[in-house]
Amino acid sequence: MKVSRYNMFWTLEDGTKLAFNSMTCALAEVNEDFLSMLDRAPELDYEGLAGEEKDLVDQMLLGNYILKDSFDELKVIKYRHFAGKFNSDSLGLTIAPTLSCNFGCPYCYENPKNGMMSREVQDALVELVSDAAKQRKEISITWYGGEPLLAKGIIADMSERMIRVCEENGASYGAFIVTNGYLLDDETIAQFKELRINGAQITLDGPARIHNTRRMLKTSDKGTFDAILANTRKLKENGIQNISIRINVDKTNVDYIEELLDILIDNDLKDVGIGLGHVNAYTDACTSVADACMNTEEYARKNVKYQDILHRKGFSAGGYPYYPGIKANYCCADSTSSFVVDPEGFMYKCWNDVGSVEKAVGQVLRRNEAPDEDMYMRNVDYIFWSPFDYAECVECSLLPVCMGGCPYNGARNGSKPECEKWKYNLEDVLKLTYLQKKDSPEPVCVGDACGCE
Ligand code: SF4
Ligand code: SF4
Numbered sequence: 001m002k003v004s005r006y007n008m009f010w011t012l013e014d015g016t017k018l019a020f021n022s023m024t025c026a027l028a029e030v031n032e033d034f035l036s037m038l039d040r041a042p043e044l045d046y047e048g049l050a051g052e053e054k055d056l057v058d059q060m061l062l063g064n065y066i067l068k069d070s071f072d073e074l075k076v077i078k079y080r081h082f083a084g085k086f087n088s089d090s091l092g093l094t095i096a097p098t099l100s101c102n103f104g105c106p107y108c109y110e111n112p113k114n115g116m117m118s119r120e121v122q123d124a125l126v127e128l129v130s131d132a133a134k135q136r137k138e139i140s141i142t143w144y145g146g147e148p149l150l151a152k153g154i155i156a157d158m159s160e161r162m163i164r165v166c167e168e169n170g171a172s173y174g175a176f177i178v179t180n181g182y183l184l185d186d187e188t189i190a191q192f193k194e195l196r197i198n199g200a201q202i203t204l205d206g207p208a209r210i211h212n213t214r215r216m217l218k219t220s221d222k223g224t225f226d227a228i229l230a231n232t233r234k235l236k237e238n239g240i241q242n243i244s245i246r247i248n249v250d251k252t253n254v255d256y257i258e259e260l261l262d263i264l265i266d267n268d269l270k271d272v273g274i275g276l277g278h279v280n281a282y283t284d285a286c287t288s289v290a291d292a293c294m295n296t297e298e299y300a301r302k303n304v305k306y307q308d309i310l311h312r313k314g315f316s317a318g319g320y321p322y323y324p325g326i327k328a329n330y331c332c333a334d335s336t337s338s339f340v341v342d343p344e345g346f347m348y349k350c351w352n353d354v355g356s357v358e359k360a361v362g363q364v365l366r367r368n369e370a371p372d373e374d375m376y377m378r379n380v381d382y383i384f385w386s387p388f389d390y391a392e393c394v395e396c397s398l399l400p401v402c403m404g405g406c407p408y409n410g411a412r413n414g415s416k417p418e419c420e421k422w423k424y425n426l427e428d429v430l431k432l433t434y435l436q437k438k439d440s441p442e443p444v445c446v447g448d449a450c451g452c453e
Contacts (some may be wrong), residue, residue, distance in 0.1 A: 001044045001056075004064050005073060006397055015313055018067060020430055022400045023073060025326055027430055034060065041066045051059055068423060072257035077400055078388055085335055085383060090138035091337035095125065097143070097151035099343060099355050100261070103180050103217040104166075107248065107289040108278045113355060116151050117343040124345060124364045125242070126161045133169035136337075139174040143197070143353070144340070149183040152191075159195035176242070180215065182224055182229035190240045199242025202232055203277075206256040207263060214253065233267055244273035244317075250292040254302050261313055273317040274310060280409075281303060300421035304428040311436045322364025322429050324401040333382050333407045349382040350408045382407060388418050398422050 008029075019030045028034070037044075037056060038124045046068070049057055067073065099113040121224040129139055141162065143155055159175065166173040173196055181202035192198070192334040204225070205211045212223035235243055245264070247257055257276075264270065278299045279289060294302070307322045332338030334347040340348040341363070346360040353359035361379035362371070385403025387393035396402070404410060409418040422429075 001046060002033060002230045003038050003041050003066055006400060007038075007065055008397060008426075010431060016434075018430065018434055020426075021062075021064045022398055023066040023077065023326070024062075025324055025401065026065070027066075027434060028063060029434070033442050034065075038066065042067060042405075054295075069257045071092070074394070077264075078339055080273065080328045081386065081388070081403065082329075088337055089128070089136060090140055091136050092140045092142070094142040094332065094334060094338075094340040094351065094354075095158070095239060095341050096145050096340070096354055097148055097154040100144040101145060101147045101148050101180075102145065102150060102182060102217060102219075103215055103224070105215055107214070107250070113343075117341060117345075121341075121343065121345040122154060122365060123159050124163065125341060126150060126158060128364060128367060129162045130165035130169070131263045133166045133171035134415060136171055138174070139166050140174045141173075143175065144354075145178075146181070147180055148177060149179050151186065152183075152188060152373075154159055154190060156195060159197070163196060172188070176200065180224070181231050182217075184235065184323055184432040186234065186238075189234055191439055192238075192240060198240065199244070199306065200235055200240060201207075201244045201246050201275075202235075203246045203248060203251075203298055203427075203439040204228060204232075204260060206253045207259040210253050211260075214248075229263070229377040234273070236269065236272070243269075244275055245269075246275050246277045248277040248279050248428070249294070249299070249302065250279040250289065251298075252292050254294070257306060258309055261309065261315070265313060270313070271316055271317050272315075274306075274315055292421055296316050296419065297424040300424035301428075303421060304432060306424050307429060307432055307436075311432075322425075323433055324426065324429070325402040326400055330385075330403045330405070334385050335385055349379065381411075385410060387417055393417055398426065402425075428437070439451070 002020055004023060008020045008022065009017050012018065017035070018027060020033065033056060037053075038059060044056065044057065057066065061068075064073075080395075081345045097117045098115065100115070101108070133139055138163065141159075145151075148155060163173050164217050175195065175197045176199040176268050177197050181200075204215045205216060208223060208225035211225040215224050215228075216249045217224060228284050230244065232245070247260065249257070261274070261406035264272065276299070278296070330333050332340065332351075338349075340351055340354050341364060342354050343350070344357075345364040347359055347364060348359060348447050349356050349361050350359075359378065361375050361382065363375070366372075385404070387399060387402075387406040392402065393399055393402075393404045398420070399421055404417040406418065410416060412418075
């Protein structure tokens with residue numbers, strides 16, 4: 001037998017020893033028997049084991065801390081990575097029915113454009129979904145913009161048609177919306193259930209006096225905080241289960257989050273998911289905010305701070321949002337089954353590219369024609385973005401949870417992987433998670449394959 005190359009060990013102040021394996025994301029409190037079994041691994045004869053020793057080795061095998069000699073970890077990670085890229089069970093479309101927005105946030109990376117998705121593009125998208133539903137098990141739609149609720153009629157009409165073609169062809173259908181939350185009125189929320197929009201991501205950037213300086217209407221000085229908070233409550237009261245509040249953080253607002261969390265508690269919103277978005281000057285549209293952005297290390301440290309605060313304040317949705325997960329491919333950008341579509345029908349791999357036609361990888365109106373060579377190659381480049389092309393990633397013990405980081409950032413970084421936050425905060429996040437779980441009245445699984453019952 002042999003020892004995993006993805007084991008990591010830490011000792012807490014009270015002497016407790018923790019073992020983490022990044023290939024399974026298992027985290028265990030370990031004792032001397034565990035550690036000595038690791039030393040003995042090369043001489044272990046699995047078939048000859050019995051009793052407590054065998055039980056321990058079986059647990060260690062489940063967590064991938066030790067392996068059978070024939071198991072090639074790097075090959076398995078590579079297989080998972082490419083299987084994820086080329087998985088064709090589902091189709092994920094992020095659809096922007098408009099790139100217009102009623103807000104004028106200074107950090108927005110999009111280049112706003114007026115206009116709505118034409119009927120011709122809507123028809124072509126429904127046809128694409130219809131074709132996919134004949135071959136795939138699942139169609140998953142994310143409504144995006146601009147502000148998608150400026151195009152409520154298009155969302156309603158397209159949803160009904162896409163749901164119908166999925167039902168006719170036996171594919172499951174689900175949808176989510178990313179919205180600034182300002183236009184969420186009772187009628188719209190009531191429609192969500194019919195339109196199978198079962199989750200929403202809404203942005204609040206701090207308490208009202210901070211939020212209102214960052215998330216402002218284009219046409220008025222009136223603050224948006226109160227309306228968004230009230231609308232988020234309405235979503236919850238109307239049974240929309242999957243609500244997540246995204247707090248876009250940079251150096252200027254990161255220290256006000258606790259105040260926002262208290263407001264959410266006072267408004268009975270302790271059970272919504274909370275995510276910290278890392279404000280980055282992704283495109284020329286948002287270079288004005290570059291000086292305020294935190295680097296990945298600073299952002300990673302703030303994640304640890306807020307993991308602690310969220311836990312202490314009793315936020316529960318999504319458990320511990322900052323625990324690492326096993327990655328196959330990275331995101332929609334390096335998957336053959338996901339696209340972002342703009343109102344003109346141009347298809348993109350990354351959310352940051354939407355609306356920049358020179359970054360498009362396809363055009364839904366020309367789906368049945370010979371592919372444009374430039375678009376085709378851009379698609380191929382995104383799909384083949386792979387950490388296995390970089391020696392530092394191949395050697396890295398974080399590879400299974402990082403997978404070379406965001407492909408868009410990698411391309412921006414001169415075609416070099418940009419390390420994920422785990423490089424800076426994994427140890428702190430895991431120690432904190434251990435202490436939080438230890439204090440929890442009920443045992444909770446923290447790893448995708450830790451082997452616990
Ligand atoms: S490439 Fe990066 S920025 Fe683009 S969708 Fe993926 S994670 Fe997001
Ligand atoms: S990008 Fe950095 S942290 Fe991620 S796998 Fe590569 S070397 Fe490791």
